[in-house]
Amino acid sequence: MDKQPSNTLSRILAYAEQECQARSLRLTPVRRRVLEMLVKHKHPVSAYQLLDELVEEGHKPAPPTVYRALDFLLEQGFIHRLATQNNYVACMHLGARHMGVFLVCKRCKKTVELLGENVRDTLTELADKNQFSLEEALVEVNCLCLPCRRQSEREQP
């Protein structure tokens, strides 16, 4: 399990604050709260799961509230969306806008985000060859993590 130092949350929030200032955008309470929840979770989570947590806190938001916050955070590159899982996850790589490359264990759903600059280069080249220009990309790798692989071997030798 990844450790998550207590200052990671504040580092990410501070970074988001700063970027929003620089872009003349507002990290409103809802947006900030959603980002905070995503950072605190270790796994990617669904929009409705975030919604439920907001409800438990006393807010009474409807789905559009959460989706609008997610859309904002996605646009600013603060979070990523895992399309095969219908889940959202905070970006842990501050500083540079990048495409997400995700390793997802299909058994326990443990997820690792890589920067994958070399993947991007390969894809840009492939796109160019086909007269497409890469805007952004989603790479989701369905995997087995080491513990799950061992578990599988034990079950089916």
Added chain:
Amino acid sequence: MDKQPSNTLSRILAYAEQECQARSLRLTPVRRRVLEMLVKHKHPVSAYQLLDELVEEGHKPAPPTVYRALDFLLEQGFIHRLATQNNYVACMHLGARHMGVFLVCKRCKKTVELLGENVRDTLTELADKNQFSLEEALVEVNCLCLPCRRQSEREQP
């Protein structure tokens, strides 16, 4: 626009038939019909669009019928799913099981499937470094195709 020779359909269906025989599986009428529809479409299409077409033909299937056929075709590698689009598309690369690499124009939705063996190698290596083993992967590249790029330039110079 890609041309689609009239024999493409029969080639793909014959291949699917043959593979199913070899794997002791059945390419039932529904499965065959769904594969046929996917091949005939030039763009990826949604499950409900396929459902509507089946209804127009006189069948009266419910969603599970289509989804079960799609699941089968996905498992056999005859089609791919584009998770960011919630769409399904026939595989045009007969013969070898492979991961899908898709260039998708974000403006006109024109889609090209590449084999991308080098992408696979890169991803396998990245997974290994992180103690994940690659099972399969989805690569969707959000692009602008050449015509749409020119169109955009014309609109916003």
Added chain:
DNA sequence: GTCTTAAACGTTATATCATAACATACGATA
């Protein structure tokens, strides 16, 4: 041929994910 059985399919209902549309509140700035 009939029996057995697993796979496939039909059917109904429901779960899950996401957005349209419109009203209200807020916040910057003139």
Added chain:
DNA sequence: TATCGTATGTTATGATATAACGTTTAAGAC
């Protein structure tokens, strides 16, 4: 403080996908 664009609240609905269960079908055993 008046104005205007942005953000949020609220209600309803659209779009995608699956659970559960009963029936049919096809293939092999006898």
